[in-house]
Amino acid sequence: MPTTMKGPALFLAQFAGDAAPFNSLEVITKWAAGLGYKGVQIPTFDARLFDLDKAADSQTYCDEVKGICADAGVEITELSTHLQGQLVAVNPAYDDVFDAFAPASVRGNPRARQEWAVDQVSKTARVSRRFGLDTSVSFTGSLAFPYLYPWPQRPEGLIDEAFAELARRWKPILDVYDENGVDIGYEIHPGEDVFDGATYEMFLDALDGHTRARINYDPSHFLLQQMDYLAFIDIYHERICAYHVKDAEFNPDGRQGVYSGYQPWLNRAGRFRSLGDGQVDFAGIFSKLAQYGYNSWAVLEWECCLKSPEQGAAEGAPFIAQHIIETTDKAFDDFAGGETDMGAIRKMLGIQ
Helix, strand or coil: CCCEEEEEEEHHCCCCCCCCCCCCCHHHHHHHHHCCCCCEEECCCCCCCCHHHHHHCCCHHHHHHHHHHHHHCCCCEEEHHHHHCCCEEEEEHHHHHHHHHCHHHCCCCHHHHHHHHHHHHHHHHHHHHHCCCCCCEECCEEHHHHHHHCCCCCCCCCCHHHHHHHHHHHHHHHHHHHHHCCCEEEEHHHHHHCHHHHHHHHHHCCCCCCCEEEEEEEEEHHHHHHCCCCHHHHHHHEEEEEEEEEEEECCCCCCCCCCCCHHCCCHHCCCEEECCCHHHHHHHHHHHHHCCCCEEEECCCCCCCCCCHHHHHHHHHHHHHHCCCCCCCCHHHHHCCCCCCHHHHHHHHHCC
């Protein structure tokens, strides 16, 4: 049955900084509320806004965080472990790059880094429950992505083993989430092993269909891959538990296409854009999600190669609010309404 989703909400990760109003949870939530946002998605990896370890040890601290948000006039939508989730599975080719996501104490030590990441993501299940949240959002990490394009030809079994290992790493974490009644909405994203519907199905198969392995729907990544992001909702709507409202554009030419030729963001054929400046059909997306009964949050994840974050955030709240569909339980031409007894129905059909 169609339902009305919640929003607008804002993912705080792209806005956190060292200067006010972006340098503490108290001031950034007031800033977000002042722009019209009703919810905030909190990154658990930014100590300026949130202390995950403290939250795991203290209900009092969690209550304080909830109070800060409530005083500002916003709700907590989800906790994000995107960076820690990335570190659950890292191909050695990416070790140096992804070390920056980890604390200094585990850099240069892939095993210690992974153990830290698993602990962080697992804690977030318990902390989400402390907040009364049913959903969190994350990345899967990547073991196979360096072998995306089959040249040279991949050794037989390489991809199967990569997904088997990915599942071995995530299954115990997902069990912790199940124990706490919380879903993980994986953001399906190039650079992760799970970057489209086919790879999500491979991951799910390796997990034996784990009920907590769900989807954070973000159409921008699908547009840049030239996928049918509306049909994706038709196929996977039962698994979508979170929604990043993010725009993008794809303008191929005679020099570059999907891979964008190693160009900087400004010069890429595929670019992230502020809401309304790109090519994503948000009217279609909001309609599809309403049709399938999505009733969680619409969260702006802002990125743009041209527009300032302040302008993007200010424009994002009314954009989302205007697209949220206040659903009805009766079609406009449903004149009969109400219930009709079976006798009347049989008479209408000419049944004796």
